[in-house]
Amino acid sequence: MAGIIAGLLPEVIPAVARGEIRPVIDRTVDITDVQQAARRLRSGEAVGKIVLTLASE
Secondary structure, eight states: OHHHHHHHHHHHHHHHHTTSSOOOEEEEEEGGGHHHHHHHHHHTOOOSEEEEEOOOO
């Protein structure tokens, strides 16, 4: 796996920095709802990444 990542770094990281590659966000969930996020990932319904957020007080 490390070799694959190392091979991608020269092209992928600069493309991300240029905004040519952007993550697909399925939804944002508060970290207190981590079980909900895990269920969604396991169900296969998520299209993209689930972002966990920290509540700011």
